[in-house]
Amino acid sequence: MKKGLLLVMVLLITFSMSAQLFAGGQQEAEDDGITILFMPGVADPFYYMMEKGIREKGAELGVNIIVAEFPKAWGPEVQVPILEATVAQGGIDMILIAPTAIDALISPLKKLYDQGIEIITVDTFLGNGDYSVDSDYSFPLSYIGSDNEKGGREMAAHLAEMVGEKGKVYINSTNPDVSSVMGRVKGFKEGLEAFPDMELVGIDYNMDVQQKATDQTLGALQKDPDIVGIFGTNLYSSQGAYQAVVNAGLSGAVKLATWDASVDIINALKKGQIDLCLAQKPYEIGSLAVEWGYKFLSAGTKIPAKVIPGFEFFNEGNVNDPEMDKFIYK
Amino acid sequence: MQSLMTQKNKDLLLKIGKQWAVIFFVAEIIFFGLTAKGFFTVNVFQIVLFFGTAVMLMAVAELFVIITGGIDLSVGYVMGLSTIIATKLIVYFSASGMPEFWGIFFGIIITLVLGLIPGLINGLLVSRLNVPPFIATFSMLGISHGVSELLLTEGAAKNLPHLANVIGNGHFLYFVKGGGFSFFARPEVARGVKVFELFPNVVVITLIIVAIFAFVLSKTVFGIHTYAIGGNEDSAIRSGINVKNHITKIYMLSSLLASSAGVIYMLKYVTGKADAGASLLLDSIAAVVIGGACLTGGKGTVWRTILGAVIIAVLETGLRILGIPTFDKYIMVGVILILAVLIDRVFPETTYKE
Numbered sequence: 001m002k003k004g005l006l007l008v009m010v011l012l013i014t015f016s017m018s019a020q021l022f023a024g025g026q027q028e029a030e031d032d033g034i035t036i037l038f039m040p041g042v043a044d045p046f047y048y049m050m051e052k053g054i055r056e057k058g059a060e061l062g063v064n065i066i067v068a069e070f071p072k073a074w075g076p077e078v079q080v081p082i083l084e085a086t087v088a089q090g091g092i093d094m095i096l097i098a099p100t101a102i103d104a105l106i107s108p109l110k111k112l113y114d115q116g117i118e119i120i121t122v123d124t125f126l127g128n129g130d131y132s133v134d135s136d137y138s139f140p141l142s143y144i145g146s147d148n149e150k151g152g153r154e155m156a157a158h159l160a161e162m163v164g165e166k167g168k169v170y171i172n173s174t175n176p177d178v179s180s181v182m183g184r185v186k187g188f189k190e191g192l193e194a195f196p197d198m199e200l201v202g203i204d205y206n207m208d209v210q211q212k213a214t215d216q217t218l219g220a221l222q223k224d225p226d227i228v229g230i231f232g233t234n235l236y237s238s239q240g241a242y243q244a245v246v247n248a249g250l251s252g253a254v255k256l257a258t259w260d261a262s263v264d265i266i267n268a269l270k271k272g273q274i275d276l277c278l279a280q281k282p283y284e285i286g287s288l289a290v291e292w293g294y295k296f297l298s299a300g301t302k303i304p305a306k307v308i309p310g311f312e313f314f315n316e317g318n319v320n321d322p323e324m325d326k327f328i329y330k
Numbered sequence: 331m332q333s334l335m336t337q338k339n340k341d342l343l344l345k346i347g348k349q350w351a352v353i354f355f356v357a358e359i360i361f362f363g364l365t366a367k368g369f370f371t372v373n374v375f376q377i378v379l380f381f382g383t384a385v386m387l388m389a390v391a392e393l394f395v396i397i398t399g400g401i402d403l404s405v406g407y408v409m410g411l412s413t414i415i416a417t418k419l420i421v422y423f424s425a426s427g428m429p430e431f432w433g434i435f436f437g438i439i440i441t442l443v444l445g446l447i448p449g450l451i452n453g454l455l456v457s458r459l460n461v462p463p464f465i466a467t468f469s470m471l472g473i474s475h476g477v478s479e480l481l482l483t484e485g486a487a488k489n490l491p492h493l494a495n496v497i498g499n500g501h502f503l504y505f506v507k508g509g510g511f512s513f514f515a516r517p518e519v520a521r522g523v524k525v526f527e528l529f530p531n532v533v534v535i536t537l538i539i540v541a542i543f544a545f546v547l548s549k550t551v552f553g554i555h556t557y558a559i560g561g562n563e564d565s566a567i568r569s570g571i572n573v574k575n576h577i578t579k580i581y582m583l584s585s586l587l588a589s590s591a592g593v594i595y596m597l598k599y600v601t602g603k604a605d606a607g608a609s610l611l612l613d614s615i616a617a618v619v620i621g622g623a624c625l626t627g628g629k630g631t632v633w634r635t636i637l638g639a640v641i642i643a644v645l646e647t648g649l650r651i652l653g654i655p656t657f658d659k660y661i662m663v664g665v666i667l668i669l670a671v672l673i674d675r676v677f678p679e680t681t682y683k684e
Contacts, residue, residue, distance in 0.1 A: 069655060076599045077606065081381045085650035088377060089368040103488065104599040107499035116522030136492055176486040 034093050034297050035064040036290060039083050041098035041124060042208065043070035044235055045262045045329035046282050050122065053286025054096065061294045066092065074175065074208040076104035087112060093297055094118040096289045099126055102179050106137045113139045118296065120144060120303070122289050123282070124180045132305040141296060144289045144307040146280045148180050151259070151311050152187020157194070158276050158313060159229045159257040166197035167228030170220045172237040174208050181233040184259060188231055201227065206237060213240020214247070221248050232258045235265075238277075242268055261314055261328050269319050277314040279327040284309045350673050351620055351634065354666070355641050362648035369651055376530055382643035383536040384409065384591040385610055386636055389617035390543050391587035393635045394580050396618050397547075397560040399627030400456060400463035402581065404470035405588040405614065408448050409607030411474045412592025416441040417487035417602035420494065430491040438593050445589025446582045448474060453578030467581075478604035487602025498597030502529035532594045539590060543583075544632035556580065560627030613642050616663050620670045641666070 038054050040047035051067055058065035068086040071078040079100045087095070095112065099105035099121055106126055113119055119140040121129075127137035159169065171188065174181050185203065192198050201224045206213035213236055221227060221244065230245065232238030238258030242265070245254050251273050258265055261279035268274040288307055295301040312327045346353065363370040388405045395402040416437050423433035448470050455466040481487070504512045505526040506519055519525060547553040555576055558566040567573050588607070595606050620638035623630025646659050 069650060069653060075603070076601070077595070077603075080599070081377070081647070082650055084377050084381075085374070085647045086653075088371065088374045089366075089651060101488075101599070101601060103490070103492075103495065104601055106492075107495045111499065111527075114516070114521060114525070176488075 033062070033064050034294065035066060035091050036094045036096060036293055037066045037068060037086060037092045038286075039068045039079065039086070039095060039097040040070050041079070041100050042074040043072060046123075046235060046260055046280070047098065049282040049329040050286035053283035054290050057287040057290035061290065063290060063294055065290070071100070074100050074178070076101045080105070080108050083108065087117070092117055094120065094293045096120050096122050096286075096293065098123040100124070100178070102127055110136075110139060118293070120289055120293055122285055124178060129179060130305070142292065142303040142305055142307055144285055144292070144309075145180070146285075146311065147308045148183030149187035149190070151278055151280075152184040152189075153191035154187075154311065154313075155184070155231060155257055155259070155276075155278055156188045156191025158315075159231065159255060160192070160195045160198055162255045162257075162275055163198075163228045165195050168199050168201045168224055168226055169229040169231065170201055170217070170224070170227050171203040171231045171233065172213050172217050172220075172241045173203060173205050173233040174237055176205055181237075184233045206240060208234075208236050210236045210240040210243075213237050214243045217241040217244035218248060221245075221250065221254075227254055229255045229257065232256070235260045235262055238265055238274075242274055246273060261312075263328060263330050266314065266319060266328050269314055269316070272316065275315065279312040279314060279329075281309045281311070281327065282329060283326075347673055347676065351622065351637055351641065351670075355637060355644070358641065358644050358648070362644065362651070366648050366651040369648060372526075372528070374647060374651070376528075376533065378640065378643045378647045379533045379536075380530045381647070382639055383532050383594050384607060385613045385617060385642065386536055386540060386639045387587050387591040387594070388607065388610055388614035389621075389635050389639045390540055390632055391584040391591075392614045393618045393621070393623060393630050393632060394543075394547070394556060395463070395584050396615075396623050396625060397556050397627055397630050398577060398580050399560050399563070400577070400580075401467065401615075401625070402452065402584045402588075403464065403467040403611065404448055404452065404474055405584060405591075406607040406609070406611040407471045407474035407478065407604070408445065408585045408588040409592040409595065409610070410602075410604045411448075411478045411481075412441050412445050412589035413596045413606045414478050414481050414487045414602035414604065415444055416593050416596045417490055417600075418481065420491070420596075421487075421489055424491050430493040433491065434494055434497070441593055442586060442589055445586050445592070447585075449582035449585030450578065452585065453581035456581060457574040457577040475604060482602075482604060488600065490596070490600040494597055495600045497531055498594070498600070500531045501527040502531055502534050504528070532598060536594065539587070540632060540636060543587070547632055552576075552579075557628060560629070562628075613663070614639070616667050617642055619667055622670075622674070624674065 036058065038051060047070065055065055069082050071082060095117055097119065109119055120142050121140050123145040125143040126140065127135060129143050131138045131140050131143060171185060173185055176182060189200060192200060202220050204216035204220065206216055217230065217240060230241050232241040238260060242256055245251055245256055255275045257276040258274055259278050261277050265274060265277055269277055288309065292303045292307065296303050312324065314324060318324050368374065388409065391405050392402060419440055420433050420437035423437055424430055452466050452470050455461040456463050500514060502513065504516050505528060506517055507524065509517060516525060547556065555571050558571060559573055559576060563573060591607060596602060617638035618630060618635050620641055621630060621634035623635065642663055645662055649659055
């Protein structure tokens, strides 16, 4: 019996070996157009918006776009298996990826890079995000995404202005291992330093679980009932924190600054439950990534190591402005 | 004549019943081979094994416990705890000036030793204090999760030396067409030159561990006693087996395997995460059942359990290549599980011990 099983295994391996050689030849033969794979970070409106930008630019330039399965949760153990299985189809020239960890994605992506596939990181990056200096992680062509630290600083200034430049503030963030949100936190802290009467009383990490963000924010409000401002560093943090403020009956008394303009957040802003919202430009990030990728692959144009689209701020004053509508993630 | 035919048919049916998992496995491979582009390659085969390592180790852990008629619900979070302990230890060692390799080595050894503790507690609770395994290990699940979160409050478990990532994602053998072989290190070739990467390190390590435990279960007195206890505990006691000690050892072995899954996760993803193995508990129990073991104890083999784990891993990877959301995997694993139990009912003679 065991021998039979072993025989089946050996046969399969031999068969697949020969199949690989065969597939290898076939792959090169049919490889005529440019194929770009988009590997999103997690299933959320931000990346759906980016996908839209990528698909539309791809259609415009005649690039084949493959979009990998959207990971259900944020983390390399979810993202890497999807990435590897999708790349295994073959024929991919470039990967646009939002790495879900600054270190864990280095080896898997380096392996694909060594096979000849080009890498651009979008929204998040590897290492410290500086690909212009030679290092273990400097192989991607470019980082295309927001300057999170700058956004954090601007956010701090806007929030300070709203609360009269004094009082306690609290941050709800997602994951200390993710470059983008950590940049926002860092920038926000730096931004606060300009206001000596403002104090940061706490920071929690909800690991991308909205319910946890709500619980954590409620806890922070219990500990420091005189918090005047809250900064939520992404969609989950913002929506969770917003729910906590509503549950605690503090809408209006606590100013809520959020990152990312989902439809829910914008609706809350229209109702006056949220006070400030920074919108990144995921559509533009996606569109730029395909455009630069296409230029590089077709003409060898050098891509800048960083491509940074700006931000838009939504507040009570401009939220109904039709000009701003295109910045909402939907 | 008539009765002979039916007897023959019955035998054939019985044979198919016995081997249904193998048949299902082959059918699955053929299906994905025909439908999923690029599925039928060494690369994908290795991807399946690479991402299946954690489930394989935890399924073997679960198998030993299940043969004795128990269950270990704590494996997932013990694995998570181990990822954090290993990461923190190695980061500490390298920060205190130990060479990267030795920091990783000692970090792993200490993690594995500490990994025996949850099992010891589980085992003592089950064997000495007659706590039902479900409750004892369920409590340990909570405790491991709590301790993990506690360890993380001082800071995330990350910043492992790059060597860990290199080991975790490296291969045993590299082969360049016309360029020869090299072991462990990827040969320096121009970018884009096809390098065949064979036997991922973590798969080799996992298969060695699995082979050791397959040997222990099928060829040693320890294995015979394990089956004996699962078959009939009273007669095992009467025949002079120290059942209490044996059951304690079984739970220790289970949590040791869970922590080795944690160590492998740490090498692959260079992070420690409390919920690293949380979602794998169900897969590992499913692998054991698909492999023909019976939750009431007394039967099951390591290699069939591994087959069960591979069936699940193939399903997952195949669906991914087809671009089908993996929610569907849960439904399919559920269906296969029910199928496994039904076949077990229809063919009660399919008891096998090899």
